[in-house]
Amino acid sequence: MKYSELNNRLTITDLNSFNIEEILECGQCFRFEKIDDLEYKIVAMGKVLNIKQNGSKVEMYPCTVADFENIWFNYFDMSTDYNSIKQELANSDDIMKKAVEYADGIRLLNQEPYECLLSFIISQNNNIPRIKGIISRMAEKYGKKVGDDYLFPTLEELNVATEEDLFALRMGFRAKYIRDCLDKLSSGEVDLSITDTLSTDELLKLLLKIKGVGQKVADCSMLFSMGRREVFPTDVWVKRVMEHLYFNGEDTNIKVIHAFAKEKWGDLAGYAQQYLFYYARSLKIGTDKEKK
Numbered sequence: 001m002k003y004s005e006l007n008n009r010l011t012i013t014d015l016n017s018f019n020i021e022e023i024l025e026c027g028q029c030f031r032f033e034k035i036d037d038l039e040y041k042i043v044a045m046g047k048v049l050n051i052k053q054n055g056s057k058v059e060m061y062p063c064t065v066a067d068f069e070n071i072w073f074n075y076f077d078m079s080t081d082y083n084s085i086k087q088e089l090a091n092s093d094d095i096m097k098k099a100v101e102y103a104d105g106i107r108l109l110n111q112e113p114y115e116c117l118l119s120f121i122i123s124q125n126n127n128i129p130r131i132k133g134i135i136s137r138m139a140e141k142y143g144k145k146v147g148d149d150y151l152f153p154t155l156e157e158l159n160v161a162t163e164e165d166l167f168a169l170r171m172g173f174r175a176k177y178i179r180d181c182l183d184k185l186s187s188g189e190v191d192l193s194i195t196d197t198l199s200t201d202e203l204l205k206l207l208l209k210i211k212g213v214g215q216k217v218a219d220c221s222m223l224f225s226m227g228r229r230e231v232f233p234t235d236v237w238v239k240r241v242m243e244h245l246y247f248n249g250e251d252t253n254i255k256v257i258h259a260f261a262k263e264k265w266g267d268l269a270g271y272a273q274q275y276l277f278y279y280a281r282s283l284k285i286g287t288d289k290e291k292k
Contacts, residue, residue: 001078003068009061010068017082019105020053026106026278028224030119030132031139031152041149043139045071045112048149077107085271092264095245096272099279106274109224113192114185115152116225117207120217121177137169155185177212184210200228215254229270232261237286238277244286245276 003012020040024032031043038053049072052059060072073079086104090097123131135152142153142161159182166175184190190210195203200222207218216235222228234242234254242257243249265272280286 003065005063005065005068008064009059010063010065012058012060013056015056015058017086017105018053018056018058018076018107019103020051020058022103022105022278023076023107023109026103026274027128027281028109028220028274029111029116030123030128030135043149043151044115045075046151047071048146048151074110077110080107082107085268089265089268089272089275092272096275099275102282103275103278106271106278108229108271108274110227111225112152113195113221113225114155117192117210117213117217117221118152118158118178118181120220121181121210121212122171122174123220124174124177124212124217126174134169134171134174138166138171141165141169155182158182159186174212177210180211181213195226200230203228223270223273230262230267232258232265232269232273234258234273237281238273241276241280241286245280 001012001015003010005011020038021034024040024042029044033041035041035050036052040051042049042051047067049063050061060068063072086100090100119131119135122134126134136150138158139150139152142157143150144153144157145151161179161182163175163179166178169175171178181190185192190206195206198206203222203226204215204218207213207221208215213221216233219231219233223231223233234257239252239254239257242260243252246260247257261269261272
């Protein structure tokens with residue numbers, strides 16, 4: 001990978017294992033807008049970034065070399081050797097080999113933990129258009145405006161909102177969960193600044209203190225923003241996909257699925273989940289059962 005900047009536009013060449021559509025459309029984030037094929041606008045990390053891809057060439061703007069090295073390099077997980085990960089996963093079985101080959105440009109993002117946690121609380125029993133709508137309304141009401149866009153509100157900015165205020169944003173029952181999350185973050189009962197010092201089990205217990213945060217929301221937060229690549233988020237849809245692909249279509253307890261993923265893919269289970277999710281959703285695998 002090589003990169004250079006001209007007039008606040010960063011150009012990356014020779015970039016492999018990177019497909020911006022697969023990265024953004026695989027369910028791990030919500031603050032993006034599709035402009036054209038392989039062209040998106042992202043609102044993340046307190047920035048608004050336009051990104052356009054043509055093969056192994058990617059352009060980011062507005063973006064300086066400092067922005068890329070200090071923010072986006074880590075956000076897009078550029079230091080990780082995805083070729084090795086894909087090879088190891090592909091060797092595990094033919095199903096995974098097909099999944100990796102189908103979407104070999106997926107990368108796991110390193111999102112901001114606070115934003116990621118709140119976003120996945122909002123995602124519960126929800127579809128992506130509605131999730132994006134709720135977060136957009138929240139940002140417009142409480143976040144800072146940058147150009148035509150609004151940043152995700154900080155804890156201090158959002159903390160002024162009552163449960164009723166949040167409910168007015170049409171987030172439904174999730175309003176009381178967001179309010180409880182804000183309370184626990186503000187009081188320090190849940191301290192996201194110490195997550196790097198905790199084991200994954202300890203981190204899970206910490207996140208579960210928040211009302212409305214169950215295993216799936218905690219796993220998504222840990223996988224997509226806290227570097228816990230070994231977790232395997234399993235919602236109703238992923239459960240059905242796993243049952244279809246690995247358990248002969250039989251109803252299977254989520255704990256059994258988690259144990260299976262841990263045994264089969266170990267520290268790469270989170271990567272495996274994303275490849276499988278995108279592959280199965282795109283090809284409508286497992287849709288013999290009603291999706292949530």
